Amino acid sequence: MNEFELIARLVPSLPTNKNVVxxxxxxxxxxDLGVPDKLILFKTDAVVEGIHxxxxxxxxxxxxxxxxxxxxxxxxxAGTPAAALVTLGLPEEFDPAIVEKIYDGLNAVxxxxxxxxAGGETAANPGRIFISIALLGTVPRGKQxxxxxxxxxxxxxxxxxxxxxxxxxxxxxxxxxxxARWLAGHFSIHAMIDLSDGLAGDLRHIxxxxxxxxxxxxxxxxxxxxxxxRAQKKPAxxxxxxxxxxxxxxxxxxxxxxxxLLDAWKKQFPKLKLSCIGKIVAGEGVIIRDKASSQKLEAxxxxxxxx
Amino acid sequence: MNEFELIARLVPSLPTNKNVVxxxxxxxxxxDLGVPDKLILFKTDAVVEGIHxxxxxxxxxxxxxxxxxxxxxxxxxAGTPAAALVTLGLPEEFDPAIVEKIYDGLNAVxxxxxxxxAGGETAANPGRIFISIALLGTVPRGKQxxxxxxxxxxxxxxxxxxxxxxxxxxxxxxxxxxxARWLAGHFSIHAMIDLSDGLAGDLRHIxxxxxxxxxxxxxxxxxxxxxxxRAQKKPAxxxxxxxxxxxxxxxxxxxxxxxxLLDAWKKQFPKLKLSCIGKIVAGEGVIIRDKASSQKLEAxxxxxxxx
Numbered sequence: 001m002n003e004f005e006l007i008a009r010l011v012p013s014l015p016t017n018k019n020v021v022x023x024x025x026x027x028x029x030x031x032d033l034g035v036p037d038k039l040i041l042f043k044t045d046a047v048v049e050g051i052h053x054x055x056x057x058x059x060x061x062x063x064x065x066x067x068x069x070x071x072x073x074x075x076x077x078a079g080t081p082a083a084a085l086v087t088l089g090l091p092e093e094f095d096p097a098i099v100e101k102i103y104d105g106l107n108a109v110x111x112x113x114x115x116x117x118a119g120g121e122t123a124a125n126p127g128r129i130f131i132s133i134a135l136l137g138t139v140p141r142g143k144q145x146x147x148x149x150x151x152x153x154x155x156x157x158x159x160x161x162x163x164x165x166x167x168x169x170x171x172x173x174x175x176x177x178x179x180a181r182w183l184a185g186h187f188s189i190h191a192m193i194d195l196s197d198g199l200a201g202d203l204r205h206i207x208x209x210x211x212x213x214x215x216x217x218x219x220x221x222x223x224x225x226x227x228x229x230r231a232q233k234k235p236a237x238x239x240x241x242x243x244x245x246x247x248x249x250x251x252x253x254x255x256x257x258x259x260x261l262l263d264a265w266k267k268q269f270p271k272l273k274l275s276c277i278g279k280i281v282a283g284e285g286v287i288i289r290d291k292a293s294s295q296k297l298e299a300x301x302x303x304x305x306x307x
Numbered sequence: 308m309n310e311f312e313l314i315a316r317l318v319p320s321l322p323t324n325k326n327v328v329x330x331x332x333x334x335x336x337x338x339d340l341g342v343p344d345k346l347i348l349f350k351t352d353a354v355v356e357g358i359h360x361x362x363x364x365x366x367x368x369x370x371x372x373x374x375x376x377x378x379x380x381x382x383x384x385a386g387t388p389a390a391a392l393v394t395l396g397l398p399e400e401f402d403p404a405i406v407e408k409i410y411d412g413l414n415a416v417x418x419x420x421x422x423x424x425a426g427g428e429t430a431a432n433p434g435r436i437f438i439s440i441a442l443l444g445t446v447p448r449g450k451q452x453x454x455x456x457x458x459x460x461x462x463x464x465x466x467x468x469x470x471x472x473x474x475x476x477x478x479x480x481x482x483x484x485x486x487a488r489w490l491a492g493h494f495s496i497h498a499m500i501d502l503s504d505g506l507a508g509d510l511r512h513i514x515x516x517x518x519x520x521x522x523x524x525x526x527x528x529x530x531x532x533x534x535x536x537r538a539q540k541k542p543a544x545x546x547x548x549x550x551x552x553x554x555x556x557x558x559x560x561x562x563x564x565x566x567x568l569l570d571a572w573k574k575q576f577p578k579l580k581l582s583c584i585g586k587i588v589a590g591e592g593v594i595i596r597d598k599a600s601s602q603k604l605e606a607x608x609x610x611x612x613x614x
Contacts, residue, residue: 001403003429006403006406006429007429009403009407010406010407010410013410013414014410014414014423014424014425014426015414015417015418015422015423015424016423016424016425017389017390017421017422017423019389019390019423020390020423020425023423023424023425023426024424024425024426024427025426026426029390029392029425029426031389031390031425031443033340033342033345033347033389033443033445034342034343034344034345034445035340035341035342036341036343037341038340038341040340040347040443042390042392042425042441042443043392044392044393044394044427044428044439044441045394045428046394046396046428046430046439047430048396048430048431048432050433051430051431082324082326082338082340083324083326083327083336083338083349085336085349085350085351085441086351087351087352087353087394087439089353089355089396089432089437089439096308096313096316099313099317100316100317103317103320103321104320107320107321107322110322111322114324115322115324116321116322116323116324116326116327116330117321117322117323117330117331118321118323118327118330118331118336118338118349119321119330119331119332119333119336120331120351121351121352121353122310122313122314123353123354123355123358123437124355124358125355125396125432125435125437126357126434126435127433127434127435128432128433128434130396130430130432130437132351132353132394132439132441134349134351134392134439134441136338136340136347136349136443138340138341
């Protein structure tokens with residue numbers, strides 16, 4: 001049983017109440033706590049030594065990554081982050097200087113995005129550092145972008161370049177908060193997700209939530225320089241499809257809006273690539289094609305508990 | 308350096324913003340997100356295998372405790388819990404049946420208190436189960452009870468009976484949500500905290516935050532049956548003062564309100580003991596006295612990283 005199978009078993013029995021607009025299954029929980037014009041976004045995300053970083057990772061980068069991952073989830077809903085709490089599980093023989101450096105990195109990205117670090121706690125976690133971040137944000141009421149709104153005929157877009165994140169980008173990525181808010185403010189974004197498990201896996205989250213399929217154009221998928229440099233170990237296209245932790249935005253809009261959106265994006269964000277990589281189709285699953293052929297995409301995204 | 312010393316070093320440099328009413332240093336963070344008549348309470352709390360429970364603890368009780376601890380912090384602010392997210396760090400060879408039982412226990416206490424479990428995540432944590440709960444609640448604007456409001460002349464009250472929680476109560480306690488809301492709704496509660504580190508330690512949190520001292524009456528401290536049964540190992544009064552995880556409410560009100568409050572409490576909550584254990588005085592530190600003598604209380608509460 002992997003992470004996703006376990007979640008599918010647990011979700012149906014979770015208690016709910018009138019505050020819940022969207023519960024488990026999207027990038028953030030969406031809550032109505034009575035703010036007249038806004039909904040609340042609520043997210044937790046953990047990074048663990050030996051999995052998301054190593055003993056050799058500079059501690060500032062560990063703290064930065066821990067918060068930036070959560071910020072990327074707020075971005076995927078087109079929200080604005082407000083306040084975070086930090087849960088720090090520490091080995092018994094922890095070095096306070098390392099903890100301070102973890103906070104330095106975390107505080108820096110918080111300041112950059114106007115996020116308060118409103119407290120947290122330390123707990124013993126013998127053997128390894130475990131950091132869980134809880135993050136609150138807001139989104140204009142009704143403007144949150146779910147995973148579930150993709151429609152046949154939509155164009156599929158992705159920001160940036162994909163693959164090879166482990167070479168360094170996974171510690172240094174910029175959560176796409178400004179870009180996501182601009183998108184939701186200027187276009188009807190049907191569905192959006194941030195790429196944490198890899199394009200192939202995360203696209204499937206949108207497809208399943210929306211009850212549709214997708215057709216991708218091989219040559220349109222933006223492959224990162226890091227993935228190309230490592231192409232001897234893994235074909236660069238495979239890396240772009242399946243490597244995790246890109247933290248770019250994947251979203252769909254009506255096909256009729258696609259060209260207009262691309263033009264407006266180039267003016268607004270001239271330094272950040274935006275690629276139309278395919279379209280949403282009726283049915284299910286992912287077809288990937290080039291001029292000569294088309295095939296069913298079997299490749300999965302990174303699954304945390306895969307054995 | 309223990310947990311509290313580390314926190315004292317980290318807190319001054321935490322970023323803040325206009326949303327923060329109370330940041331690090333109280334039972335919950337208090338945020339203003341624009342709800343007209345309410346403030347938002349935000350809390351995270353972790354339980355770790357080998358520290359807060361063992362390999363032999365029934366998994367339903369682990370889940371129950373994980374959420375109930377957070378609920379107790381919402382109670383300490385006189386708030387109402389709304390929605391929780393669950394971060395579950397799991398050993399690689401986890402048994403899905405155990406995870407489902409953890410959620411059964413957690414869901415049951417959530418339902419009992421009207422709390423939604425709005426999602427969460429699983430992460431690998433080789434070696435042990437690590438559960439972090441993030442909890443959101445609300446409190447009527449201006450009605451949150453801080454740690455910092457105790458004044459010389461206040462009477463000090465504690466609910467229930469203290470000490471010996473490890474004998475079982477730490478897995479089965481009832482968070483005092485209803486009681487705390489009733490208190491704040493009917494009396495001017497100056498300061499409140501829930502007892503997680505032990506009476507001696509948690510009282511000091513109120514005293515330091517309020518800039519005052521306290522005088523306790525030895526015979527007034529309510530000692531639990533569990534503490535008395537274990538008195539051969541540890542004097543029962545010491546247990547009541549220093550054992551952690553009582554999860555009762557400790558609060559102060561004006562001395563002039565004390566008798567009225569005790570009378571009203573007995574009518575409202577006839578089954579739950581309420582004890583006036585002493586008074587707030589000018590100065591600092593804790594004096595404990597009986598008819599014959601008085602002495603400075605040196606005993607500390609349970610400190611998670613004490614060596």
